[in-house]
Amino acid sequence: MTTPLKQALVSDRAPEPAGPYSQGIVCGDLLFTAGFGPQDRANGNAVADTVAEQTRQVLRNIQAVLAEHGATMDHVLKTTVHLADLADFAEFNAAYQEFFSAPYPVRTTVGSQLANILVEIDVVARVES
Numbered sequence: 001m002t003t004p005l006k007q008a009l010v011s012d013r014a015p016e017p018a019g020p021y022s023q024g025i026v027c028g029d030l031l032f033t034a035g036f037g038p039q040d041r042a043n044g045n046a047v048a049d050t051v052a053e054q055t056r057q058v059l060r061n062i063q064a065v066l067a068e069h070g071a072t073m074d075h076v077l078k079t080t081v082h083l084a085d086l087a088d089f090a091e092f093n094a095a096y097q098e099f100f101s102a103p104y105p106v107r108t109t110v111g112s113q114l115a116n117i118l119v120e121i122d123v124v125a126r127v128e129s
Contacts, residue, residue, distance in 0.1 A: 013064035015039040024065040029129045031069055035082070035122040036061040037114075051088040051118040055095040058121045063099075066125060075125040076105045082112035082120040092119060 009024035014036065017023060024033045038054035039045040039061075048054050059073070066072060083092060089109065105123070114120055 009065050009068040011064040011068050013041060013067075014061040015041050015045060024068065026069055026127060026129075029126055031066065031071060031075070031123075031125040031127045033062055033065050033123050033125075035080070035120045036065075037117045037120050047117060050091070051083070051085075052091045052095040054118045055092050055121075056098070058119055059096070059099045062121065062123055066123075069127050071125050071127045073099050074101065075127055076100070076123045077126055078124040079105050079107045080122050081107060081109040082114060083109060084112065084114045084118045086111040088118060 006025045006027045008022040009026060009031070011023060014023055017034065021034050024031060026032075036058050038047050038057040040047070040057050041061075048057060063073060066075065081092070081096075083089065086109075092109075112120070
């Protein structure tokens, strides 16, 4: 019996996909997440007002998907961050740093046009296959 090329991850603690995509995919020893926004599924998909609180919720959403494969933020190799306003970088960065320890994942941060949110993040993690 062959192992499937990719395995979808689904967490009931992260926002449901808004389209035809998976919350996360494992392929071999790599785990990829979708880009998550700050919707809090446990609170009726409410969105906080500040970039710091939105960042914390996005990273909690990512933690939930990682946990579906027994992974943690320590497994994260790379993050891609979209900020609606790069002027929010310092506030975002302070909240982001709460979730990671050295050696920190590599990161790309860009300014993006986002739909009624301030931050979106996706990650790539290395996991046990």
